[in-house]
Structures are given as C-alpha cells and as structure tokens.
Amino acid sequence: MFERDTLSIIGEGENPYEDSVSFPIFQSSTFGGGKEYSYSRCSNPTRNALEKAVARLEGARFGFAFSSGLASINSVFSLLRSGDTVLVSDDLYGGTYRLITKIYQNYGIKFVFVDMTDAENIAKHLCNGASMVFVESPTNPMMKIAPLPEIGLLCKEKGALFVVDNTFLSPYFQNPIEFGADIVIHSATKYLSGHHDTLSGIAVTDREDIAEKLNIIAMTLGNCLSPFDSWLVLRGMRTLPMRMEKHEENAKSIARFLKSLPEVEKVFYPGLPEHLGHELCKKQAKGFGGVVSFTLKEKKHVQAFLKGGNIIKFAESLGGFRSLITYPLTQTHFSIPEEMREKIGITDRLLRLSLGLESDRDIKEDIMKILRD
Numbered sequence: 001m002f003e004r005d006t007l008s009i010i011g012e013g014e015n016p017y018e019d020s021v022s023f024p025i026f027q028s029s030t031f032g033g034g035k036e037y038s039y040s041r042c043s044n045p046t047r048n049a050l051e052k053a054v055a056r057l058e059g060a061r062f063g064f065a066f067s068s069g070l071a072s073i074n075s076v077f078s079l080l081r082s083g084d085t086v087l088v089s090d091d092l093y094g095g096t097y098r099l100i101t102k103i104y105q106n107y108g109i110k111f112v113f114v115d116m117t118d119a120e121n122i123a124k125h126l127c128n129g130a131s132m133v134f135v136e137s138p139t140n141p142m143m144k145i146a147p148l149p150e151i152g153l154l155c156k157e158k159g160a161l162f163v164v165d166n167t168f169l170s171p172y173f174q175n176p177i178e179f180g181a182d183i184v185i186h187s188a189t190k191y192l193s194g195h196h197d198t199l200s201g202i203a204v205t206d207r208e209d210i211a212e213k214l215n216i217i218a219m220t221l222g223n224c225l226s227p228f229d230s231w232l233v234l235r236g237m238r239t240l241p242m243r244m245e246k247h248e249e250n251a252k253s254i255a256r257f258l259k260s261l262p263e264v265e266k267v268f269y270p271g272l273p274e275h276l277g278h279e280l281c282k283k284q285a286k287g288f289g290g291v292v293s294f295t296l297k298e299k300k301h302v303q304a305f306l307k308g309g310n311i312i313k314f315a316e317s318l319g320g321f322r323s324l325i326t327y328p329l330t331q332t333h334f335s336i337p338e339e340m341r342e343k344i345g346i347t348d349r350l351l352r353l354s355l356g357l358e359s360d361r362d363i364k365e366d367i368m369k370i371l372r373d
C-alpha cells in the first residue's frame with residue numbers, strides 16, 4: 001500500500017494514454033463503440049479517475065464525484081426513506097442545515113440535532129431508532145470534535161448508517177472509514193481542489209451495497225461533476241499533502257497569535273492544547289487542519305476584519321491557497337435560526353479564518369494592520 005503523499009500523485013491508477021503524464025480530460029458527453037463508457041452522466045474516464053483517487057486516499061473502494069459538496073450530501077440523503085430518523089451534528093455547515101429544513105423535512109424524514117461530542121447522548125438518541133448519523137468533525141464553524149470510533153461502534157451496534165463530512169481535515173489528515181464510517185463526503189471545493197477555482201463534491205464508501213445505491217442515485221439525479229472540474233480537483237490533489245502541512249502550520253501559528261491579542265475574546269482551534277477536543281483529535285486524526293474560528297470583544301473589530309486586509313480576503317469559503325475570513329452569521333450560517341445559532345455560539349462577534357499558504361509572518365502583520373489601523 002502506498003503512503004498518502006504517493007496516493008495523491010498516482011491514486012487514480014492506470015492512465016489510458018501512457019505517454020500523457022497528466023490524466024487527460026475526456027470532455028465528451030457520450031462515447032460510441034459500446035465498450036466501458038457510454039454516456040458521461042453515468043460515467044466518464046476523468047471523473048472516474050478522480051473518484052478512484054479520493055476513494056483510495058480515504059481507504060475506500062468506491063467514489064462518486066458530484067457538482068458540489070452539497071450535491072454529494074443531497075445524494076447521500078437520497079438514500080433515506082419517509083419515516084426515517086437522522087441524527088445530525090447540531091453545529092454544522094449552514095447549507096446542510098438548509099437542505100434538511102427546506103427540503104428533506106418536507107418528505108417525512110425526521111432530523112434530530114444533537115451534540116456529537118457526547119457519545120452517551122448519541123447512544124441515547126440511537127436507542128430511539130435512527131437510520132443515519134451525520135457528523136462533521138471538526139464542525140463548521142465551532143471546530144468541535146466528535147468521537148468517531150465510538151460513534152462508529154454505536155452505529156454498527158444499532159444498524160444505523162454512519163456518514164462523516166470530512167471536509168475540514170481532508171483525507172490527508174483524517175480517514176473516518178477506519179472508524180466504521182459507511183460513507184465519507186467532502187466539499188472538494190475546499191482542500192481537495194485547493195485553488196478557489198471549482199465547486200465539487202465527493203462521496204466515498206467501502207460498502208458495495210451502498211455503492212450500488214449511490215451509483216443509481218448519481219446517474220438518476222444527474223448532479224455529477226463535469227470532466228473539466230474533475231480534472232481540476234485531480235490536479236489540486238497532487239499537492240494536497242504539502243498544502244495541508246502548510247495550512248496547518250499557519251493555523252497553529254495564527255491560533256496562538258490570535259490568543260495573544262487583547263482584541264480577541266476566544267479562539268476555537270483543535271490544534272491548541274487547551275481546546276476541549278485536542279486530545280481526541282490527536283488520537284483519531286493526523287492533523288488539526290487549517291481553519292481557526294475566533295470571537296472578538298468588540299463589534300468594531302469585526303467590521304474591520306470584514307473590510308479585509310492586504311492578504312486576508314473577506315469571502316465565503318475555505319481550504320484554498322488564499323487566507324479567507326468568513327462571517328458565519330451573514331454568510332455560511334445565515335439559514336440557521338437565531339435561537340439555534342445562539343445555542344451553538346454563532347454570535348455577531350464570531351469569525352472563521354481559513355489559513356491559506358502565505359507566510360504566517362505576513363498574515364500576522366495583516367491582522368495587526370486590520371485591527372490597529
């Protein structure tokens with residue numbers, strides 16, 4: 001078995017044109033000849049190469065690439081039936097919350113929002129009968145860590161599907177299949193592609209029965225990733241290991257720096273030893289990732305951050321080469337009702353910083369300029 005660094009380079013397997021070092025883009029909607037490929041909504045060689053590469057990095061056998069991260073979650077939720085109950089992280093990406101509350105709750109599917117850091121709590125809810133548990137770890141935006149091995153065991157015991165949104169750590173740092181996850185999804189828009197130039201999503205599984213169902217769902221919903229976008233993600237993945245190391249190095253440095261500033265109230269980053277999920281994250285992942293959330297003491301400093309700096313840009317995303325500051329209240333999490341936002345900790349003074357690949361010294365200077373100018 002190859003190391004993760006090697007799999008990022010050659011994970012897609014055999015290239016059909018030996019002399020082409022980069023995997024070709026098969027920009028064709030259809031294929032003649034009645035051989036392996038027929039129509040690109042069903043399968044396409046470039047998309048298949050990407051699916052194989054991510055699946056291998058995650059330690060899974062099957063992968064499906066979708067037109068966005070949300071499209072991959074939508075496809076996974078399409079496995080549900082009316083009458084099902086799903087346990088879902090109470091702190092999660094606002095778009096997933098919107099998908100649940102605006103679409104899936106209308107179909108007679110019950111979603112219970114639970115604190116996934118507490119295995120006892122999950123066990124209690126599982127006893128009431130749930131067919132799926134959907135977990136983010138770390139969560140977006142509060143960076144909470146869920147005990148994946150324990151949840152994996154509980155799901156197995158109760159026969160519930162265990163789904164992990166692994167976007168924040170990428171397959172370089174965390175592989176939930178090891179802990180019993182049945183499906184792992186990614187917004188490949190983020191670290192996997194890494195260059196702020198494509199929207200994409202992935203779902204992988206090591207279970208053949210689930211792969212068969214996802215295959216039918218993917219070709220039926222028609223929300224597959226285009227050949228060109230598949231190629232962009234594949235290209236981004238070549239540098240995933242180096243990028244993740246640098247994102248994390250910057251995040252560790254900036255988290256400590258933010259903690260030292262009088263304007264900052266609290267810093268949420270699992271790489272800080274005092275973070276509640278630090279030890280757990282260390283056990284179940286190989287790194288802590290590149291996203292740091294923090295609260296400021298005064299609203300005026302929030303406004304200053306939202307104007308952006310010379311390096312830090314105010315924009316809604318994460319996991320790319322450029323450091324981005326996001327305001328969950330009005331951006332990623334605006335669909336979450338105020339009461340729930342307050343319970344989770346998404347206040348008007350919370351910011352989420354995705355560290356890019358710049359020099360940490362320059363990022364620190366940029367933060368000082370933002371706060372003190």
Ligand SMILES: Cc1ncc(COP(=O)(O)O)c(C=O)c1O
Binds near residue numbers: 068165
């Ligand atoms: C944790 C997480 N999951 C899923 C998504 C949705 O991904 P996309 O924007 O590619 O649809 C996001 C987007 O920010 C996210 O942060």
